[in-house]
Amino acid sequence: MAYARVALIGLGLIASSISHGIRRAGLPTVVTGYARTEATREEARRLGLGEIHDTAAGAARDADLVILCVPVGAMAAVMAEIAPVLKPGATLSDVGSVKGSVIAAVGPLVPEGVHFVPGHPLAGTEHSGPSAGFAALYDNRWIILTPPAGSDPNAVAELEGFWNALGANVEVMDAEHHDLVLAVTSHVPHLIAYTMVGVADDLSRVTESEVIKYSAAGFRDFTRIAASDPTMWRDVFLNNKEATLDILGRFTEELFALQRAIRLGDGAHLHAYFTRTRAIRRGIIDAGQDTAAPDFGRGVSPVPAE
Numbered sequence: 001m002a003y004a005r006v007a008l009i010g011l012g013l014i015a016s017s018i019s020h021g022i023r024r025a026g027l028p029t030v031v032t033g034y035a036r037t038e039a040t041r042e043e044a045r046r047l048g049l050g051e052i053h054d055t056a057a058g059a060a061r062d063a064d065l066v067i068l069c070v071p072v073g074a075m076a077a078v079m080a081e082i083a084p085v086l087k088p089g090a091t092l093s094d095v096g097s098v099k100g101s102v103i104a105a106v107g108p109l110v111p112e113g114v115h116f117v118p119g120h121p122l123a124g125t126e127h128s129g130p131s132a133g134f135a136a137l138y139d140n141r142w143i144i145l146t147p148p149a150g151s152d153p154n155a156v157a158e159l160e161g162f163w164n165a166l167g168a169n170v171e172v173m174d175a176e177h178h179d180l181v182l183a184v185t186s187h188v189p190h191l192i193a194y195t196m197v198g199v200a201d202d203l204s205r206v207t208e209s210e211v212i213k214y215s216a217a218g219f220r221d222f223t224r225i226a227a228s229d230p231t232m233w234r235d236v237f238l239n240n241k242e243a244t245l246d247i248l249g250r251f252t253e254e255l256f257a258l259q260r261a262i263r264l265g266d267g268a269h270l271h272a273y274f275t276r277t278r279a280i281r282r283g284i285i286d287a288g289q290d291t292a293a294p295d296f297g298r299g300v301s302p303v304p305a306e
């Protein structure tokens, strides 16, 4: 059965896409929402995202499902604000890109009788704000739910059904495992993209416009990823510190091994390495998470960023 009332706390790309998705699915659901600035609330009203309130508590009151859609570092503060009005039996979820730290910060504030089922949609773009949202964002994407031990299975199943209605597939795992997997698949790749664009920016002072002019050669994909929201990504690294540092350490070791192979002219090492990595790309395409079509950064449809 669909939730009668869903509250979205934070009204950026992710929340806006949830609202559009609810409408597209034809769910009999009233959507309420809150953003901290009047400008974002106005934008959300203009887009018809739901009943927009001037306070988080106003939006969360009487909701059957409340989803925290603010940056990871802001979750605890908004939770403290809405905790007193949460309805007994309601489900509280979130969309934060890191799960361990959100559970540690938000979990203790969840009132008795409210089901806490943290989540993370592996879907997004490098764009932010309510106008960036669209209904198809979650189509065929994974939503990872990380319910703490002892969670009510019915509440988890109901939330799973909600995401399925928005076109997504759901997987349940523990928070620590989530944070490690995401460090590998998303967090460290973003850090590498940020670094590469930073290096090119330093270099562009030497090469003038060549970095932009010839950017099709792989660099353009890095710039798309490195255009992602600075607040969101600052919070990701501050909150997934251990797993990020672990994967970054492994990455650095591999990089040194490749650097050494280049210095020694060890073509066999390079060829074997690149053959192995090419097979991973094939696996992603076979799993339906990307297409094999050449893109060169010119695709018209938004490419999932996370």
Ligand code: NAP
Residues within 6 Å of the ligand: 010, 011, 012, 013, 014, 015, 034, 035, 036, 037, 038, 040, 041, 069, 070, 071, 072, 074, 078, 095, 096, 097, 098, 120, 121, 122, 123, 124, 125, 126, 127, 128, 129, 130, 229, 232, 305, 306
């Ligand atoms: P967004 O488009 O930048 O929107 C963020 C929203 O949070 C805005 O409504 C903003 O309000 C509000 N906000 C920002 N800082 C706040 C603070 N200190 N206190 C209260 N509200 C605050 O962000 P998004 O891309 O939707 O991301 C939201 C969450 O989804 C983040 O936790 C992120 O980790 C997660 N996520 C993002 C992606 C992605 O690719 N973008 C993918 C998966 C998960 P104002 O506009 O009024 O400032």
